[in-house]
Amino acid sequence: MRHFYGTTLANPLMLGTAKYPSPAILADAFKRSGASVATVSLRRESGIDLAGQDFWQMVRQLGVHILPNTAGCHTVKEAVTTAHMAREMFDTPWIKLEVIGEEDTLQPDVFGLVEAARILSKEGFQVFPYTTEDLIVADRLLNAGCEVLMPWGAPIGSGLGLNNTFGLRTLRAHFPDTPLVVDAGIGLPSHACAAMELGYDAVLLNTAVAKAGDPAAMAQAFANAISAGKAAAQANPIEKRDMAVPSTPVIGKAFLS
């Protein structure tokens, strides 16, 4: 079984902690989803010091693994500094590394990402890089020291689902031993289910739950979908074929002509 830097997750859902109507609803969503990892954003939420302790205290009380991220960082230096802050604040070597390349699509700057991943891995961080589904970038990230890959499904918060299932499937096929997480772009439980059916190890989402009319109920729906997708992947699904199962007899016809 693939693990995340030595940690096996009880549940393949990683849930973000931003944009909920209230911390009480956030806690409820975590409870209903059974998520095993909470991602937390430093830069946007806590300002320059550790003043935001009350909110973090509540997140800690969820009793799940904390995965701090470098959301909102646009440069290698910024991301590395934020990672240092995160390690100090949450006392974990885990870091979800985001280096944003473009403000409108929040697309990862994969060049900066590889560089930052190399620096942080050398410093002992366990890096979860937010990347695209590009195979070569994935390879460079692994060379830089990453042992987990987190390709996007679609741009952050867009809810578009898996934009390039071919690319995601290729990634799975090329890196059979690396834990893979679809991070970003998930809008519906069916998207999360599809990611799990592709054989991914986990799904990371935030907006789809936090901004739903009833976040806790949506969290539960995601939990169900993820568990269905995971079971399907383990049950060895049939392959797709171009050819239909024939409805008329083919025996006696010159089908090889």
Add this chain to the structure above:
Amino acid sequence: MTKVTIIGAGVVGLCVATELAERDTDITVIDRGFSPGSRNCSWWAGGMLAPWCEGESAEEPVVRLGQKAMNWWENNTGQVQRKGSLVVALGRDQTELARFGRRTSNFKEVDSEEISKLEPDLAERFSKGLLFAEEGHLAPRLALQTLKARLVQKGVSFIQEEVLSLHERSFETVNELTIDCRGLAAQDSLPDLRGVKGEMLILSSPDVCLSRPVRLLHPRIPLYIVPRGDGIFMLGATMIETNDRQRITARSMLELLSAAYAINPAFGEAEIVEIGVDARPAFPDNLPRIARRGNFIHVNGLFRHGFLLAPAMARMVAEMIFENKKPELMDENHAEWRG
């Protein structure tokens, strides 16, 4: 006559004092600053009385109790502008408008032509909007000053003094009530209270004329502009999970100003009159609470709904004291509740 000491002269303290002053009471209000003033979080409020709009993200009690606010403020200050509020989104964010409509009630959809009739300075800029005609707004500082002036007239005394800790000071006198309305400063007594940072700007822009609050929806940076009259606008407000209330960040300033610029480029010429930063007091469910501990009553956690909910909370406090009525928003520790 019931002797009452109210600590904190922000919007909650003054509303509670106003409600209690109508009963048989002898009231003293203590505040650490020259109040109402910049050390009260409500000094930096938007002053929107918009219960239906708030329903987009707030829970049901906010929408219901908030509907009483407009008449209360009208009766006690005479300063409410009843012009509704207008919600708009830029072209690519139209889905945000549809979603906002699904999550709220008591509005009508308006098209480009209707928007330009309502707000000529927004003509041609937005093809669609939502008009919440029954909502209103007020100028928060003026409203607070008016409440205080009326209270002084009624014989309420105001003392400027910093209450550092409730326990160091002996308020515990028989037949004397102490009502703690300190906002975030009450964290020493209410451990699950947290701060949610808000940043706002006051702009002077004589070139722009708006007659009602305008909310601009955006997936990342929602913003509102409240006209204060005479070319003055309040632009707000960020919501950041931190107690920090020191300074505005460059990013927040950029986001607020770009959103204003998107509403009307004439805001590019505006002068920045004031920058406001403070932290709203909130409980984990972002709903306010009344807590009673013997002769102590805490009223807190009004979050971003100070002007909207303070009247209803003040009424609940008065009914609890004089009619022994259990408040709807009581904290979970009912041990001290007599009813």
